[in-house]
Amino acid sequence: MVQRPRVWVAPVSNRISEKAVHFFPAGTSLQQVFKRLVESLDLPDPKAALKAVQAREETGATVIAPGLAIPHARMAGLPSIVAAVGICPSGVAHPSEEPLRVFILFLSPQEKMHDHLVFLAALSSLLQVEGLTDALLSLSSAAEVLEKIRQAEKKL
Numbered sequence: 001m002v003q004r005p006r007v008w009v010a011p012v013s014n015r016i017s018e019k020a021v022h023f024f025p026a027g028t029s030l031q032q033v034f035k036r037l038v039e040s041l042d043l044p045d046p047k048a049a050l051k052a053v054q055a056r057e058e059t060g061a062t063v064i065a066p067g068l069a070i071p072h073a074r075m076a077g078l079p080s081i082v083a084a085v086g087i088c089p090s091g092v093a094h095p096s097e098e099p100l101r102v103f104i105l106f107l108s109p110q111e112k113m114h115d116h117l118v119f120l121a122a123l124s125s126l127l128q129v130e131g132l133t134d135a136l137l138s139l140s141s142a143a144e145v146l147e148k149i150r151q152a153e154k155k156l
Contacts, residue, residue: 012083012119012126013149015106020084021142030092030100034071037084037105044077049107063094067101068133070123076110081119083107085145089137102133129155 052073091099
């Protein structure tokens with residue numbers, strides 16, 4: 001068996017700021033979630049970013065587990081990956097799935113496909129940490145959300 005060198009990946013939490021963590025009330029639409037999450041990121045063109053996320057969703061929903069979605073897109077001109085977290089304990093209606101409760105939206109540079117895939121893999125591993133998504137649903141502040149994510153990253 002060939003041993004591949006392990007690629008060091010910066011923690012997912014390094015790409016999320018407190019201002020990019022949002023809590024949504026019952027009745028929020030999927031488009032409202034995407035819009036607010038995108039607008040909370042420091043982006044050169046938030047409208048283009050929102051269109052890119054929506055276009056990516058049209059090619060196939062980014063729901064990876066019941067109640068959990070990772071909407072994402074690649075965009076030209078971004079210096080690095082940025083991410084935002086959305087939490088709606090009551091759920092956001094989704095046309096083909098059960099209501100979504102946790103969203104981790106991210107955008108990555110168009111020119112850096114490898115970075116995009118590595119981040120996606122790191123995020124997927126993080127979201128498999130036992131109890132993380134349920135724990136996120138019980139929190140009420142951005143600081144608590146980031147701390148819970150950091151604690152989960154220590155388990156990887």
